[in-house]
Amino acid sequence: MATAAKARFVSEELKPKIGSRILADKEALLSGDYADAILDLLEQRGVLVFPEIHFTDEEQVAFTQTLGTFARELRGEEIYKITLDSGQNATAEYLKGAFFWHFDGFMSPMPIRASLLSSKVLSPAGTGNTEFANTYAAYEALSDEDKQHLDGLKAVHALAATQLDVTPEPSYEQWKQWRAIGRKELPLVWAHRSGRKSLVIGNSAHNILNYDPLDGEELLIRLRDFATGPDFTYSHEWKVGDLVMWDNTGSLHRATYYPLDCGRMLHRTKLEGDEPII
Amino acid sequence: MPVTQDRLDWKELKADIGAEVRSSKAELLSGRYAPQLRELLEQRGVLVFPRVDFSSEEQVIFTRTLGDFVADTPDGSAYAITMDPSNRSAALLKGSFFWHFDGYMNDVPILASVMSCRVPAPSGGETEFCNTYAAWDALPDGHKPQLEEMRVVHALASAQLAVEPEPSYATFQKWLQVPRNTLPLVWTHRSGRKSLVIGSSAVNVLDIDPLEGLELLVWLRDWATQDRFTYSHQWSAGDAVIWDNTGTLHRARAYDPASGRLMLRTKLAGEEPVA
Numbered sequence: 091m092a093t094a095a096k097a098r099f100v101s102e103e104l105k106p107k108i109g110s111r112i113l114a115d116k117e118a119l120l121s122g123d124y125a126d127a128i129l130d131l132l133e134q135r136g137v138l139v140f141p142e143i144h145f146t147d148e149e150q151v152a153f154t155q156t157l158g159t160f161a162r163e164l165r166g167e168e169i170y171k172i173t174l175d176s177g178q179n180a181t182a183e184y185l186k187g188a189f190f191w192h193f194d195g196f197m198s199p200m201p202i203r204a205s206l207l208s209s210k211v212l213s214p215a216g217t218g219n220t221e222f223a224n225t226y227a228a229y230e231a232l233s234d235e236d237k238q239h240l241d242g243l244k245a246v247h248a249l250a251a252t253q254l255d256v257t258p259e260p261s262y263e264q265w266k267q268w269r270a271i272g273r274k275e276l277p278l279v280w281a282h283r284s285g286r287k288s289l290v291i292g293n294s295a296h297n298i299l300n301y302d303p304l305d306g307e308e309l310l311i312r313l314r315d316f317a318t319g320p321d322f323t324y325s326h327e328w329k330v331g332d333l334v335m336w337d338n339t340g341s342l343h344r345a346t347y348y349p350l351d352c353g354r355m356l357h358r359t360k361l362e363g364d365e366p367i368i
Numbered sequence: 369m370p371v372t373q374d375r376l377d378w379k380e381l382k383a384d385i386g387a388e389v390r391s392s393k394a395e396l397l398s399g400r401y402a403p404q405l406r407e408l409l410e411q412r413g414v415l416v417f418p419r420v421d422f423s424s425e426e427q428v429i430f431t432r433t434l435g436d437f438v439a440d441t442p443d444g445s446a447y448a449i450t451m452d453p454s455n456r457s458a459a460l461l462k463g464s465f466f467w468h469f470d471g472y473m474n475d476v477p478i479l480a481s482v483m484s485c486r487v488p489a490p491s492g493g494e495t496e497f498c499n500t501y502a503a504w505d506a507l508p509d510g511h512k513p514q515l516e517e518m519r520v521v522h523a524l525a526s527a528q529l530a531v532e533p534e535p536s537y538a539t540f541q542k543w544l545q546v547p548r549n550t551l552p553l554v555w556t557h558r559s560g561r562k563s564l565v566i567g568s569s570a571v572n573v574l575d576i577d578p579l580e581g582l583e584l585l586v587w588l589r590d591w592a593t594q595d596r597f598t599y600s601h602q603w604s605a606g607d608a609v610i611w612d613n614t615g616t617l618h619r620a621r622a623y624d625p626a627s628g629r630l631m632l633r634t635k636l637a638g639e640e641p642v643a
Contacts, residue, residue, distance in 0.1 A: 255533035
């Protein structure tokens, strides 16, 4: 039995501090038998790659459901189509913020636990990678002095901060639309129930509370630069049929540049979060 | 003797900004209209000299007729502005695609810049100006007392983040080597006139929540750069313009960096601190 199970599900590290590749067949993954193992591994490794697993939309939804509470999109869809082609995605403009390091759902009471992306159409070779940074590993590697300094600090996160990267000179009308999404204060360091800690940073972070804004910007840039250094990052070059799943509570991600009209298409599903950032 | 007119020949470009000066090159270089040009500059924000065809030396001479010349180059010649990759400052120049004024890091920003066009871009590359005196004057009176109390931090880092939103820490620290400067939001000039001191260098408003301060800065920039306060100059070779850096913002519109667009700039020293 043990031998058979091992053959059905194998994992190997991609880099020492981030990422694992899962070698398993569709049936094994869809059975739910490995759900606990996958969730443990996800928390440890930040990002899991299922090379060329070729899930259909239905299979991707079913697989996601084996792992926890399935999170639907704003308008109730199960699958979110990620493309910068404005004909296929009404919110394509907002997606340009995805070229900068971020986590998803900073406005939610509990940010989503994980996202799963399936590659359907590739961008030209050498473009459109998805990159991940392990914010648990980055926090753990900070100096004791830094850890002490960050303890208790809070940052203000806002959609406007993510959109200013894309549109640095908005009209006031545009600004008011961004503002309508609101803002949220979050600790710079997330002390998870597990006892582990991760950095809560990314392009949504606008300023640090009770800090001079420029000094706060400097600290946010220093932490982002550190956390996205080579030790803590994995860059995924897509093949059609790849599924990549990341722990949204312990990583940042971004897309590298690709031509907006190239047809690149990823299908995303999400797992509900079950833990507030505290 | 060339026939000279007894007064400066000019016309308005738009009601709230800009004048086109039609006096001859010889008259301009003579300095005889320098006081009128200074007056007109302050009133109109930007003066255009269509196809005046200053040589580089003539541009320096003309600039010197108007005030204290600031050398931008080791030999005091006009400074060449090009996005050509051979220009080591090309990356910094990208900041000029966003509304700004020059010299925010100095308490006495330069008074004015003269810019002439050697090679225009085949398309794009316009320079746009907005009148921050006129924009201030037109603000609803109810807003003014509060705005006049405010102070704003300006930094190169802010202007550069618009170009490069996700810099390395090393890059950000280089930007921070240019010290930040705190300036009033509203400049009360010695003349008694007031102008808005805003633009891409503005980081935050002191003693206000940073996002709310940013909103105020976005609103004021949007207000000041609306059509009625702005003039967009489409360049022909030989055109020169001068703008009042103490009462305008300016920006360049996008153009192909490989287009060969080449401009020459000279500057006049500031005469008055932002107060």
